[in-house]
Amino acid sequence: MANFGSEDDIEMRDESKRMLREMIMSYGDSNDDGIIQKDELGDCLAFIGINIMDEESMDAVIEHFDTNEDGHISIDEIVDQWEVLQVHSLHSDELLKSFKKIDANGDGFIRLPELKAVLTKKGKNQFSGEEASAVLQKLMKYDEDHDGKFSYPEFVKMFSEDEFPFKRIKGLTKKKLPDAKQKQEQ
Numbered sequence: 001m002a003n004f005g006s007e008d009d010i011e012m013r014d015e016s017k018r019m020l021r022e023m024i025m026s027y028g029d030s031n032d033d034g035i036i037q038k039d040e041l042g043d044c045l046a047f048i049g050i051n052i053m054d055e056e057s058m059d060a061v062i063e064h065f066d067t068n069e070d071g072h073i074s075i076d077e078i079v080d081q082w083e084v085l086q087v088h089s090l091h092s093d094e095l096l097k098s099f100k101k102i103d104a105n106g107d108g109f110i111r112l113p114e115l116k117a118v119l120t121k122k123g124k125n126q127f128s129g130e131e132a133s134a135v136l137q138k139l140m141k142y143d144e145d146h147d148g149k150f151s152y153p154e155f156v157k158m159f160s161e162d163e164f165p166f167k168r169i170k171g172l173t174k175k176k177l178p179d180a181k182q183k184q185e186q
Helices: 014-028 038-047 055-064 075-080 082-102 112-120 129-142 152-159 180-185
Strands: none
Touching: 014 038, 014 075, 038 055, 055 082, 055 152, 075 082, 082 112, 082 152, 112 129, 129 152
8 A cells, every 4th residue: 555565565465364354253243244333343443453533533434434335344344444444543633634625525535626626726836737637647546446536445545655746735634644654664
């Protein structure tokens, strides 16, 4: 996800996923249905190193990381998005505020016109139309489902990379977020 090695170093290996799945099942799946109940989710995530302290951030997990949209967080959804959940837990305030600010129409997705509007907004860090288009083209690799919009998990992945241009735009975040390599070195 971040720039600190080859893709093999970044992606969780199958053995690690299996072990993480077993840890979650042993701790948080009280009825063996593969679903973590909402009232158990915070403790379960903390057990695997994802500490989400506030209600807004937990609501965001339930809303944005429920990939099959069944209203529950499954063990597979946690395992498959573990890296993104980690970044979310470390920077949820900045990420949620930035996401909401860019998502001008409030539909829970960031669309290219919304991104371009932020990039080309008048100010100290304004991009030209041509520069903004080039940046947007680079960012399309984060649109994993190729639907022409960015979900919150896709945004978190995008935001954790050095090339994310919005980190330098005043008022979008309180501070520049470190990339994952810097975070690991701390």
